[in-house]
Amino acid sequence: MxxxxxxxxxxxxxxxxxxxxxxxxxxxxxxxxxxxxxxxxxxxxxxxxxxxxxxxLGHGREEIATAVAGQLRELDAYGIFGYYANEPALDLAGRLAALAPAPEYKVFLGSGGGDAIDTAVKVVRAHFAQRGRPERVHVIGRTQAYHGTHGFGTAVGGIPANGTGFGPLPGDVSHVPHDSADALDAEIRRVGPDRVAAFFCEPVIGAGGVLPPPDGYVEAVAETCRAHGVLFVADCVIAGFGRLGTWLGIDRWDVRPDLVTLAKGITGGAVPLGALLVAPQVAEPFFTGEPGAPVLRHGPTYAGHPAACAAALAALDLYEREGLVxxxxxxxxxxxxxxxxxxxxxxxxxxxxxxxxxxxxxxxxxxxxxxxxxxxxxxxxxxxxxxxxxxxxxxxxxxxxxxxxxxxxxxxxxxxxxxxxxxxxxx
Structure with a gap:
């Protein structure tokens, strides 16, 4: 065999x-x-x-296997669409919010990093639409960046070979050199600040070549985004959970991203899971509590999967207990x-x-x-x-x-x- x-x-x-x-x-x-x-x-x-x-966390972590097995016996699976929830999803959202730049960040769960990236693009566009700025849909990525292989992620990513042979990709996307903050400012001005929704940035570019940012780059692009009202999305799918020596990866720099994508190390890879952290001012239109408030009509089937969330909770415990971050x-x-x-x-x-x-x-x-x-x-x-x-x-x-x-x-x-x-x- x-x-x-x-x-x-x-x-x-x-x-x-x-x-x-x-x-x-x-x-x-x-x-x-x-x-x-x-x-x-x-x-x-x-x-x-x-x-x-x-x-x-390394392979074969018994603590994660035990947590997943126990959850499968208790509640194996159930979605969190609408008003449904489960205890592991609620607990994980709380733990992740505590790691965010501020505890008021909202947490959108998904199946992995590609989900988190596509969710981020939709959230930033939906945010501006709800703010009366539906024309702000343009997204800027970086050369050599990798943001997964979903539709938006392939378009925002800056590795040309990954988008070749699939026909037209989602539009309203452009790219700037990965090592130039001035290039970002120039591109925002070229497109028009009133049309740009977000800039996506890996703190250290991973699959595109392991390219660290020049000194001062992360702070400079964050300030450029703030000056133009462009949302700063930190893609920390690779960088998070100790890879750069901090919980999120982006928190190694003194910046406050509007959105943070997480996956991979969130469960130590044992079970697929991704998360998007969303700043309160970005999520606010969807959390007013008023009758007829807008609904974000988006979400993967396995969002908030209880066994995946149990794996993540066990992984977070291991990171803390063993001082691995x-x-x-x-x-x-x-x-x-x-x-x-x-x-x-x-x-x-x-x-x-x-x-x-x-x-x-x-x-x-x-x-x-x-x-x-x-x-x-x-x-x-x-x-x-x-x-x-x-x-x-x-x-x-x-x-x-x-x-x-x-x-x-x-x-x-x-x-x-x-x-x-x-x-x-x-x-």
Missing amino acids: ANQRTTASNPLWHPFADMGAVDGDRLVLTRGSGSYVWDVDGTRYLDATAALWYAN PRGRELEKPLADALSGLADHPLVADVRAGLGFLAGVDLAPDVLADDPAAPARWQRACRDEGVLVRPLGRGIAVSPPLVAGEPELDLLASALPRALDRLAAAR
């Missing part, structure tokens, strides 16, 4: 995958514990990207030190590390010119060295679980250069 799972006869279609290359070379994982996962043959790998940036900052320098030797490798152009427990490593331009698939081949070589990394456009990303320590960093420091040597030998 295990052999059938790894061969071309299996019908599973993988996201973001060259299926011709995947078929016959699947890595079928069967178990996870702490910072490691095991495949069907019993081979152990360091999960150096916390799966898809979300296993911040600050580790994103405590480990940023050790990670940068572990990867510093890569900068001298002839195949490497750039190593970006030192802001949070994540890093990006770019291959040299000549390597990419000779072989555009080199990042994927480096990923495969790392796998042969017992380390799982994520290939990006020009290299790889590293973002281990927050429970990783010195042994895992030592393994990264030795395995990644060896994998590069494998790559060099095959050129």
Whole structure:
């Protein structure tokens, strides 16, 4: 049976995958514990990207499994549309509001980060419509940004390849260079401040290359948005829950976003769940309590799913009890030190590390010119060295679980250069 799972006869279609290359070379994982996962043959790998940036707590957390199992036995599922609610959803909303820039923020729950992004676009547009400004629909994103693969998220994201081949995407969207606050101001003026609804910003761009913001950038774009009355949306799906050493990620800077998207680490990845934090002045038109007040006609089926919310509550308890949130900052320098030797490798152009427990490593331009698939081949070589990394456009990303320590960093420091040597030998 295990052999059938790894061969071309299996019908599973993988996201973001060259299926011709995947078929016959699947890595079928069967178990996870702490910072490691095991495949069907019993081979152990360091999960150096916390799966898809979300296993911040490490794998196999019994506390989350127990919480989910208990909730499934109590109330397995029920939606929160209309006036329905459940205790875990109410409790989670309260816990998340306590982490928000102010406790008055509202909390809209969904199935993941893509849901949260699409919800954010709809909320900002609906907000202005209810304020008598329905023309304010334009949304500005950044080059290299990743905001998921839902409709609005694909359009707002700044990775061109992700929007290619699908026909027209949602309109009234434009992009500015990811590292220029002046470019944002110029774009708002070009479009017209009376038409711009929101600006979306990852504190550290994740899937687009692990690109930290220039000094002062986050504060500058937040002030630009405030000056023009544009809503500032912080996409903290990757950055939150300790990845940058704070609860939300954006709270590492002295800014107050109007909306914050969260997912991934919110449950440690154990169960899909996303959340949108909405500032009181943005949500206010929908919370007047007056007869005939507007209704936000939006929401995924599994919003407020009790078992998912139970997983998140257990995860929040673990973050607090084990002091894992600050580790994103405590480990940023050790990670940068572990990867510093890569900068001298002839195949490497750039190593970006030192802001949070994540890093990006770019291959040299000549390597990419000779072989555009080199990042994927480096990923495969790392796998042969017992380390799982994520290939990006020009290299790889590293973002281990927050429970990783010195042994895992030592393994990264030795395995990644060896994998590069494998790559060099095959050129």
